[in-house]
Amino acid sequence: MEDTRNQNMQPGLEDRVVKALIQRSQKAKDFAYCPYSKFRVGAAVLTVDGSFFTGCNVENAASNLGICAERVALSKAVSEGHQRFKAIAIASDLKDDFISPCGGCRQFLIEFGSQWNVYLTKPDGSHRCMAVEALLPAAFTPEDIQKEKKEEEKAQSVEHNS
Numbered sequence: 001m002e003d004t005r006n007q008n009m010q011p012g013l014e015d016r017v018v019k020a021l022i023q024r025s026q027k028a029k030d031f032a033y034c035p036y037s038k039f040r041v042g043a044a045v046l047t048v049d050g051s052f053f054t055g056c057n058v059e060n061a062a063s064n065l066g067i068c069a070e071r072v073a074l075s076k077a078v079s080e081g082h083q084r085f086k087a088i089a090i091a092s093d094l095k096d097d098f099i100s101p102c103g104g105c106r107q108f109l110i111e112f113g114s115q116w117n118v119y120l121t122k123p124d125g126s127h128r129c130m131a132v133e134a135l136l137p138a139a140f141t142p143e144d145i146q147k148e149k150k151e152e153e154k155a156q157s158v159e160h161n162s
Helices: 015-029 069-079 103-110 142-161
Strands: 041-047 052-056 085-092 117-121 127-131
Touching: 015 041, 015 052, 015 069, 015 085, 015 117, 015 127, 041 069, 052 069, 069 085, 069 103
Parallel strands: 085 117
Antiparallel strands: 041 052, 041 085, 117 127
């Protein structure tokens, strides 16, 4: 059952593809290593060429060294040469709420563009779809770094010509 509260949803994914993506995220959750929080999370990312990559959260006794499912899935894809994505689905055991990425994962997602879909799911397969940009308004993006470099180059050019 799909939630109709979609925000900035990007068109183009067939229902069967969305279902497959969500099912992969739910299966990835089964591999979560979370002995401390017991909070299982799985993610599945779909690349622009139709490849799927999955990930699960991996905790560590030194809590800041754990890694979220979304970052695992994206890192696997990037490590195999993929940097453009259509969608990611995130799954957990939350029954009453849609799982949503943490702030760090939102920043990680936007590194690869603001106009791709994030499917927030529940164990029953229901989902809410949002564009990455809706999850992190006013985000710091790669474009901001390029702006800064251009401003520095302009300032250096002015100093050099003075």
